[in-house]
Amino acid sequence: MNETYEMIPNVITKLRKRVPLIHNITNVVVTNFTANGLLALGASPVMAYAKEEVADMATIADALVLNIGTLTAENVESMIIAGKAANVANTPVILDPVGAGATSYRTESVHRIMKEVEITLLRGNAAEIANVAGIKAEVRGVDSVNVHNNRGIAIEASQLLQVPVVITGEQDVALANGKLTLIRNGHEMLTKVTGTGCLLSAILGAFIAVEDDILLASTAALVTYGIAAELAFEKTKEEGPGSFQIELLNRLAKINEADIKKWMKVEIEKGALQ
Incomplete structure (x- = not known):
């Protein structure tokens, strides 16, 4: 059995x-949900945006998560200072x-951040990542198409x-150090609640804060979050997205090693970049 899989x-x-203390400079739509998800x-979590304090906060934090969802010039400056x-x-x-890709300002802001800050992990949907990299794709709003x-x-x-x-979607992909994992955990109900992707980025930060192997940390975060979503849906499938959102927080709090070992759906590839 692959060592990464076992761990x-x-x-x-x-x-x-x-x-771990996770410093988030994130968008106003998801702040509360992100904080509650990390706590669960x-x-x-800590949310600090003012350029006067972000450097100090990023220094004492165990991970920094930058999210351009509700983008402003002031936030970009704070992100670069913190980064x-x-x-x-x-x-x-x-x-x-x-x-990224929905407007030129968004794409340019990401490129500026990446030029001035060394990024440990870039996480988005397929269209966002493609547009950041200059691969032809379309973006409508913050969702990926075609x-x-x-x-x-x-x-x-x-x-x-x-x-x-x-890259997250119907099938999640994590890639680091020439190795790649495919994760098939999760549920489409995640797409019916605003902020579930943004929370996942923060959770990736939390896992990377405690595990130096980026591929292992990212895979574990995706699997954990995906299984929590599956279990949340099973309990609330007769109710809807409001109940699902609350139950997702409950399941993030309750999920354990046994649940992950039982339900994880992971395929590990070596030499993905060769």
């Missing part, structure tokens, strides 16, 4: 023992390029951008 369920226990999982401080402090930086397969885009984008990549 996937253990990362959630490491996270809960350490209780076992991490400690540079995180780089100096060896704090991992996760970038979620929400809606794109190629997630695996192919992840490989090409990682090669072009020289950064680990996670």
